[in-house]
Amino acid sequence: MRRAEVRRHRHRFYEAAVQNVEVDIDFVERVYRRLNGRLPGSLREDFCGTASLASAFAARRPGNLAWGVDLHRPTLDWGWRNRVEARCVEDSVELECRDVRRAAGPAVDVQVAFNFSFFLFPGRGEMLDYFRAAKRSLEPGGLFVLDAFGGTDSFQATTEHTEIEASVGVDGVALPAFTYSWDQLAFNAVDHWMRCAMHFTPEGGEKVSNVFRYAWRMWTLPEIRELLAEAGFDDVEVYGEGWDGDTGEGDGIFRRRTRMANEGSWVVYLVARY
Ligand SMILES: C[S@@+](CC[C@H](N)C(=O)[O-])C[C@H]1O[C@@H](n2cnc3c(N)ncnc32)[C@H](O)[C@@H]1O
CATH class of the missing domain: 2.20.130 (S-adenosyl-L-methionine-dependent methyltransferases)
Known part of the structure; x- marks a missing residue:
């Protein structure tokens, strides 16, 4: 494959390299069901880019509704053609070209921001603005799910x-x-x-x-948790991946943690409840 082709297919390379939207949705559904006794029916994907996760959520069950929010119109257009239309979920997905702090859609069961995109906010003020907006757009019982990395x-x-x-x-x-x-x-x-x-x-x-x-x-977990609490999320859980001693790799199962060793690199989910 030539260089120009790689750039033309850059969104596909990106998704294959760093996204596993079915695993993310499995996690979100598992935690939501444990806390609310039912599966979530509506989800907003912030910083959605190609809306791969939003469209996969809409495709997972009849009746599911999803919104995607991103600032970059060309990426949203690419996602509409190659992800939303490809999954035949045009009637249950809406994409909004807007700053995530100004998103205007209806309240949802779950709001997600993955692949550390909220690290783009440089200071406490911007982050607090974003977390407060996230809280306003959740249904009671709703979850705001983020990921973070460190080590x-x-x-x-x-x-x-x-x-x-x-x-x-x-x-x-x-x-x-x-x-x-x-x-x-x-x-x-x-x-x-x-x-x-x-x-x-x-x-x-x-x-x-x-x-x-x-x-x-590079935001740290204590900073993120304190800002979520300041924004009004009084219950914030951290989920870290278990370790498979045989393979020497993560086992793909995320469990709630209050203590975690600072390995070379780690990824966690944060779950904030409304
Ligand atoms: C790393 S990509 C994330 C793609 C995908 N959602 C994922 O999980 O991998 C970050 C995206 O955030 C968008 N973005 C950056 N700042 C934003 C903001 N303030 N509001 C909305 N979107 C923003 C960019 O346009 C870009 O598409």
Whole structure:
């Protein structure tokens, strides 16, 4: 695959590298059902990009409704054509081109913000604005579910390579196997500002650098939990992945934690209740 092709298919490479929306939805449904005794029927995906998760939620059960909110119109348009239409859920998904702090849709059972997108907010003021808006747009009993990452490797410049298998998207478009490189280019210990980039190297092809670039603040769990509490979420749970001693990797099962060792790198879900 040529470089221009990789850039043209960048959203597909991104999704294959870092998203597993069915696993995220399984988690959200499991926790929501435990707390509310039923499955959620409505969901808003903030920072939705291609709306992959929103469209998968709508497709999961008849009657499910989903909203997606993102600032970037071209990505929303791509997601509508290649994810919402491909899953045949045009009647149960709405995409809104807007700042997540100004989203206007109806109150929902679950609001999610995944792949650490809320780290883009640089300070307490912006974050508090966002968390307060999230609380306003939840039904009573509703959940605000976020993810966060950290660990000793996270607060420094480093590069991590992951082999991704060939796959076929929901729209039937095939993607070759590729190497995904997550590059933490620079980390400033004074303000925790991090510059990062994603590079993709298709099997048998050349590396395509900086397909996506981000600058964000490395927020810590205590900071996030305190801001959620300040925004009015008085019950915030942290779920960490279990460890499989045989494979030396995470076991894919997220359990509630009040204590957690600070490994090299970790990812958690945060669940805030209305
Ligand atoms: C890393 S992508 C997340 C894609 C996908 N939802 C995921 O979980 O991987 C971040 C997205 O956030 C959007 N974004 C950044 N700031 C935003 C804001 N204040 N309001 C709405 N969307 C925003 C960008 O346009 C981009 O599509």
